[in-house]
Amino acid sequence: MALGGILTVAANLIWLERRLLALWQDRYGPNRVGPFGLFQTIADAIKMFLKEDWIPPFADKAVFVLAPCIINATALLSFAVIPFAPGVQVMDLGAGLLFLLAMSSLGVYSVTLAGWASNNKYALLGGLRASAQMLSYEVYMSLSLMGVVLMAGSLNLSEIVKAQEGMWFCIPQCVGMALFFIAGIAETHRLPFDLPEAEAELVAGFHSEYSSMKFGMFFIGEYIGITLISALTALLYFGGWSGPLFGLSENLAPFVQFGWFALKTFILIGFFILLRASMPRPRYDQLIEFGWKAMLPLSLLNLLVTGAVVLALE
Amino acid sequence: MNTAFYIASAVAVFATAKVVTHTNPVHALLYFIVSLLAVALIFFCLGAQLAALFEVIIYAGAIMVLFVFMIMMLNLGTDTALREAQLFSPGIWIGPSVLSGLLLFELAVLFIQGEPQSASNAAMVSPKDVALSLFNTYFLGVELASMLLLAALVGGFHLGKRDQAEELPGEVK
Amino acid sequence: MYEQYAHVLIFGMIATVIVVAPIVLFALIRPVRPSSEKLSPYECGERPVGEPWVQFNIRYYVVCIIFIVFEVEVLFMLPWAVVFNAFRDGGQNLQAAAGELKNLQGATGLIVFLEMLIFLVVLAVGLAYVWAKGHLEWIRETTKGPELLD
Numbered sequence A: 001m002a003l004g005g006i007l008t009v010a011a012n013l014i015w016l017e018r019r020l021l022a023l024w025q026d027r028y029g030p031n032r033v034g035p036f037g038l039f040q041t042i043a044d045a046i047k048m049f050l051k052e053d054w055i056p057p058f059a060d061k062a063v064f065v066l067a068p069c070i071i072n073a074t075a076l077l078s079f080a081v082i083p084f085a086p087g088v089q090v091m092d093l094g095a096g097l098l099f100l101l102a103m104s105s106l107g108v109y110s111v112t113l114a115g116w117a118s119n120n121k122y123a124l125l126g127g128l129r130a131s132a133q134m135l136s137y138e139v140y141m142s143l144s145l146m147g148v149v150l151m152a153g154s155l156n157l158s159e160i161v162k163a164q165e166g167m168w169f170c171i172p173q174c175v176g177m178a179l180f181f182i183a184g185i186a187e188t189h190r191l192p193f194d195l196p197e198a199e200a201e202l203v204a205g206f207h208s209e210y211s212s213m214k215f216g217m218f219f220i221g222e223y224i225g226i227t228l229i230s231a232l233t234a235l236l237y238f239g240g241w242s243g244p245l246f247g248l249s250e251n252l253a254p255f256v257q258f259g260w261f262a263l264k265t266f267i268l269i270g271f272f273i274l275l276r277a278s279m280p281r282p283r284y285d286q287l288i289e290f291g292w293k294a295m296l297p298l299s300l301l302n303l304l305v306t307g308a309v310v311l312a313l314e
Numbered sequence B: 001m002n003t004a005f006y007i008a009s010a011v012a013v014f015a016t017a018k019v020v021t022h023t024n025p026v027h028a029l030l031y032f033i034v035s036l037l038a039v040a041l042i043f044f045c046l047g048a049q050l051a052a053l054f055e056v057i058i059y060a061g062a063i064m065v066l067f068v069f070m071i072m073m074l075n076l077g078t079d080t081a082l083r084e085a086q087l088f089s090p091g092i093w094i095g096p097s098v099l100s101g102l103l104l105f106e107l108a109v110l111f112i113q114g115e116p117q118s119a120s121n122a123a124m125v126s127p128k129d130v131a132l133s134l135f136n137t138y139f140l141g142v143e144l145a146s147m148l149l150l151a152a153l154v155g156g157f158h159l160g161k162r163d164q165a166e167e168l169p170g171e172v173k
Numbered sequence C: 001m002y003e004q005y006a007h008v009l010i011f012g013m014i015a016t017v018i019v020v021a022p023i024v025l026f027a028l029i030r031p032v033r034p035s036s037e038k039l040s041p042y043e044c045g046e047r048p049v050g051e052p053w054v055q056f057n058i059r060y061y062v063v064c065i066i067f068i069v070f071e072v073e074v075l076f077m078l079p080w081a082v083v084f085n086a087f088r089d090g091g092q093n094l095q096a097a098a099g100e101l102k103n104l105q106g107a108t109g110l111i112v113f114l115e116m117l118i119f120l121v122v123l124a125v126g127l128a129y130v131w132a133k134g135h136l137e138w139i140r141e142t143t144k145g146p147e148l149l150d
Helices: A002-024 A040-050 A061-081 A096-117 A121-152 A157-162 A174-187 A212-237 A254-278 A284-312 B002-021 B025-045 B049-074 B078-087 B090-113 B127-134 B139-160 C003-026 C059-088 C094-098 C109-132
Strands: none
Touching: A040 A212, A061 A096, A061 A212, A061 B025, A061 C003, A096 A121, A096 A157, A096 A212, A096 B025, A096 B049, A096 C059, A121 A157, A121 A174, A121 A212, A121 A284, A121 B049, A121 C059, A157 A212, A174 A212, A174 A284, A212 A254, A284 C059, A284 C109, B002 B025, B025 B049, B049 B127, B049 C059, B127 B139, B127 C059, B139 C059, B139 C109, C059 C109
């Protein structure tokens, strides 16, 4: 159920993104297939299924097939610890946040191996860029989470949501939230941080040689990643399933709580897409230096200041 | 849980054997990653959630990426695979195999004599328990670790420092 | 306790089926028409020159090493963040949380905070050192002019 939901959401995000981008760029998006072009995704999927699916003879075959599977497996597995509403989750792991970090660190292999196995210069460079970027921004992501963990005193996502009963963490942790979201964009290598697949310089980066459903898996994997980061931001900083009236969320019916969670997630996804529509792409050296010189010191400071404030408020 | 433990152990042993015998370095590394994940699962079965996740994050997720980078950087291609294949002539592997076989036999004897600890009677250790002892009893170790990390940080950056003149031909910048 | 892990197993299996099924099923009706042009590596229509598995810049490797250093650091800090609150209120809700590990040995919130402060300062020294040395610049000025981007 949940899985089908996630995949459908991820697939229809492609439609949503194209429509929203079109809206912000003052043009029509896909609007021919079905009402408002809603069935565009289905048409795309059928097209993708029916395309020739070839493995280049110069590629390392086993690794070439494995790479797109990794990105999907890690992204989908991450959803196992996401609580959609109180008690509605696949696995209530005590160290849920760590599990998410572990999954995202395994996701790096997908791009590295895809770039290597393709045996193509563009793909190798794209894969390298992608892995270096994902590695460094993963550190900043986990560092920026630390403030939330400190305030909630738990690694369990449900407990973190419960700790936000009085006030959503987006207020005391606004710096952490900004850092987390930036790192999340870099982690999913979305625009403006889509340097691994900068089409002007690297064709399509690590998935240059991929076609048909294997390309589709990278594509879907990217959108699952966006959904995941948005859902996480909603959970960690915007109170998850609780409504805007603090303290009343306990009495809500589960589907209303799920509705709040979904609404928040979708607003954040919309923000993701808005960023794509409005931000230019930085150079690669700017990206890496921004990480070391801004993200890293800021996230460390954020942790220390949070700790000091929590201590002082005693 | 015992079944999960045995399956994970079998996977770990098989994958590690493949690491040693595989001739393609990248494929061998992939088996290595699988082996580490299996070990993480074993930790999990034994009730050490945190250790399992750390194993995945640090070993499988970080150090192995370094290995993959290394192999990509050294540009190990088909000739390496051929050379590796030649390594497996009996004269080379028989000696070490006999010796490690002896060790394995010894281990088996020890296990049969002693009471083997079953995986299922291990208690779950929550992240909180680990953290409490880490920052209470063993906090000196944490500070020492920070010194070690400092050395690693400086050393790592110095590794990357290199004059333009030394750069190898054919390098992509 | 372990029941929920069975859910994960089922979740994982369904995920695998969903991902693998379209590839296997539609492989039956997909066209397969290879040609020599199609089978060459894509380089914008040019014939590829040289080995594609090239040696690349060592800086990617350095990024990886730094990543490991900070990842280890993160793993020290996460448990700290988890128990910080517990130490702060003098271990009142610790009893329930920690079971037999009640012996706090007089550790208070301030002491635990200072522990982490020392930990971070040591690392900050390292970061400041490499920053001052200019190792954080991706493009480095050398005697032969600035290095090119990757």
